[in-house]
Structure formats: C-alpha cells, structure tokens
Amino acid sequence: MLTEVQAGPYTVRGISVGGVYTSLQVPELEVVLDVGLPIRSFAGTDRIFLSHAHPDHASGLGSLLGIRRLMNKGTPQVFLPAEVEAPVQEALAVLSRLHHTNMEVRTVPLRPGDVHKLGHDLYVRAFRTHHPVPSLGYQFLRRIAKLRPEFQGLPPQEIARRRQAGKALFDEVDRLELAYATDTLARVLETEPSLFDSRVLILEATFVDARHTVQAAQERWHLHLDELAARADQFRNEALVLMHFSQAFAPEEVRARVRERLPAALHERVHVFAPTSGRWFG
Template sequence: MGSRRSTKETSEAASDPASSVSKEKKSMLVEGYPVEGLSIGGQETCVIFPSLKIAFDIGRCPQRAISQDFLFISHGHMDHIGGLPMYVATRGLYSMKPPTIFVPRSIKEHVEKLFEVHRAMDQSELKHNLIGLNVGEEFQLRNDLKVRAFKTYHVVPSQITYPIATPEIAFTGDTMSDFVIDPDNADVLKARILVMESTFVDNAMPVQHARDYGHTHLSEIASYGDRFQNKAIILIHFSARYYREEIEAAIAKLPPSFAGRVFALANGI
C-alpha cells in the first residue's frame, strides 16, 4: 500500500503542481460552520474554523491558518506543532496582532524555549501570547466564547482544549478511544461538533496497532456508537496509505446511528 500511495502522489504532482494548494483551500460547511484545513496522519494536521478565528494544531502552517487569531496545540508531535514559529513569524510580517496560543501546560516551557531559539536565529520578536492549560482549566476568549481543556490518551503528554457554550466544538487531536469512556469527558460526546481522529479505517491495520501508537481505529468509533450524542462528527488524521474513496467507503459502512452526521476532512489525501 505504501508504494501505491507514493505512485499516486507522484502522478498527481506531475499532472497538477498546484494540487496541494487547491486541496488546502477546500472547505465544508458543518452545522453552520465553515471548516477548512489539512489532516494526514504523521504529516500534518491543522483544522480551521475561520468564522471563529480558531485553528486546532498548526501542521506545517497552511496559508489559511495565518489569519486565525487563536491557536490550540494538542501535543508536541511535529505533524501538529511543526509550523508554530512560521505561524507567529508570518503574522508579524503582515503586521497582524500577536496570536494567542494554547498548549498543554506540560509542554509550555519547551515551547517557550522553541521561540527563544527562533528569535536568536531570526532576529525578530515573534510576539505572541502563550497560555498553558491543565486538564479541567478554562479560559475566556471573549464574552461569548471560552475554552476548557479535557484529557486525552496518546503516547506523549496531550490534552485538548475546546470552545464551549453548549459546548459547541470539541477537538481530540491524536488520542486513543479511551477518551470516549472517560466519565470526565461526557461533555465532549455532547458537543455540537466533535472533531476526532480516525487514523485507520480498514481491517488491513488491526485495532491494537492503532492503540499501540496512541491512535483510534474507525471500528472502535463504530463500537461506541451509542455514546456519541454529537450533531456532527468530523473525522481527521487518516493514514496516508488510504485513497479518499477508501475513506468514504469505510464511513458509509458505519452503523445507522452515524448516518448523515459523519464528515471526513480528507484534504490532501
């Protein structure tokens, strides 16, 4: 499968050099919210809600992420945080206001050191507001919007922050399905929109393999069908081994309780 994927990418690049750019710009409307971004397992994840000026994770810093005022980093893996210095630097280049960046408190000191290194090399200020949150902590973004961090389960320290009113949107980043059965995360499964990973979608990759690497398999999502009360579920972080058609076919096989409310952010696939 890996070699097939490489051949596919090579042929697409040759026929359309701008293919990756055009895919990045595609958006979908979910529960009244435009949703944009890219999410390919191990390569880059950045999920954007432009009407809220919010981005979840930064990947390699796609162009559309730069105009988002608030950035939420789920954990320190490079495919989720690699574009962070570029995000801040580009906003400064365009004379935009310093962004507010949320990270798990456990990695806040490392992120501060990251910016110190880039300031020394780039000779720029890299202005931003960096906020570390622990599980359960909240922060008021503005009068009508606040965020709360909830617990996730990955191979490195991670936690996710989500905008709450009802809550409206919950983002899981990379996490095993254990978060679904965590009683402290009940609100996550009631959020209007749940954005969660589904790295593997077929039997070629067993559930245990996904769990060994701190990820979720689509079959696990199906098995917990009665727990998801969300109006919409956006699946992200698909393995690069899959074609878009394979992902859509797998989602079509989900139990009837998921019908009409599951979306795939498969830009770049």
C-alpha cells in the same frame, strides 16, 4: 488544496494527514487548531490551540508567526499543555535568533479541566487526551442565561417586571458547541463523556480497516474507525468530523471504509475530512 466541510453552524477548513501534518481553522470561533503546516490564510487568526508538541501538529508554528509578521499582525495567544510551555518558548527563542525577527507569543498553559474565557460568552475547556506525550483536547462552549423552568410560562412583560424587581429568573448554563480531540486512544470517549454532547465533534480516526487491527491502533496511541462504530449509538452530536487519517489509505478508500463500517444513522452525520478526489496534499 485545503479541505473544507460545513459541520452544523461551523466551518472546518485546513489539512490533516496522520503523522504528516494537521492544521485546522474554525473561522466562526476565530481559532486555529494545531499548526503542523503554516497555512497563509490562517495567519490572521489570533488564537492558536496546540493539542501536543509532535512535529505534525506543532512544527509549523514558527513559520506561521513569520507570515503574521509579514502581515503586521500582533502577538497571538497560543493555548497549549502546561508541560510544553517552556520547551515551546525555548524553540521560538531559537527561531527568533536564527531569523533575526521577533516570534513572541502569549502562551496560555492549560491543564485538564481548566476553563478559559475567550470572549463575551465563549469559553474553552481543556481535557485530557491519551497519548505518550503531554496532550490536550479542547471543548468550546457558550455560557448562556436560561430561564428557570418554573418561570417559562410567564408572559414577557411579567418576566421583565420581575427582572426589574431583582428576582433571579435565570440560570447560567453551558452550551457545548465544538470539541477537538486528536492523537488519542478511544478511552477519551469514556473519560470525557460530554464529547458525545458537543454540537460538533472533531475527532481523529487514523485507521479505518482491517489492515490495522484495533489493537495495533491502540499500540500506536490512535483511534480505529471500528472503535467508533462500536459506540455509534452514543454519538448525540449534530455533526461528527473525522480527520487525521493514515496516509496508508487514499482519500477515496477512507470515504468507502467510513461508508461501509459505520451504521447509516451515524454515517449521515459524519463529515470525512479528506479531499473529495485525488491524493492527499503534497
């Protein structure tokens, strides 16, 4: 069964277990984040974002494309680190020959700092995550017009009159909506401080208690819950979705450790992306 949480205005649904599989969907943004497992209900989404090419995040891509073909869906866009574009295309070419079917995608190679327009006012910015292989995080934002401070006291009819006269009354600003960072060191919170200001932040927290030290987590290029607790007062997000927990912890253990180790002011904004009862899927 898929996990689903409501984080601010966004629904995050899917499945994530560190080293096993991660595949998420945010339907309000019409995006799939990683494809470690082909989820049939995700196949209608035309924008797929790969954080990196490790199997637990990317090996389900071919199967998802096969499901799309059964649904008569067109060619999707696959956003991915520029360094892995050629290998991913090669892998899909091999799968196409094996399955005697077309697995064509439109790859969008990105490097840290690249910004790509997705829709009317929706953009994505790629940022660097810290992992032993080429990897990216993604920050989704909306570019909106905001009335300049000096004009904010004007009545609507005066604003309209000045706009008709060609006056520049508005600035274009970025409203940070949702960010996704997985398989990374906590250093990403220093190199990308705007993550603290995203309305919703989806962040890995692979290790959650003393069975694995912070140093051990860093040696595995992953985050420890204690590293988030130490930065608790920096998270200004409306909602924080923690995911990618190690299978060494049962879901109920994860929830208990998050409750115990995070300050109440942060915990009340945290959504644990794990089953509410029972075991991990599979």
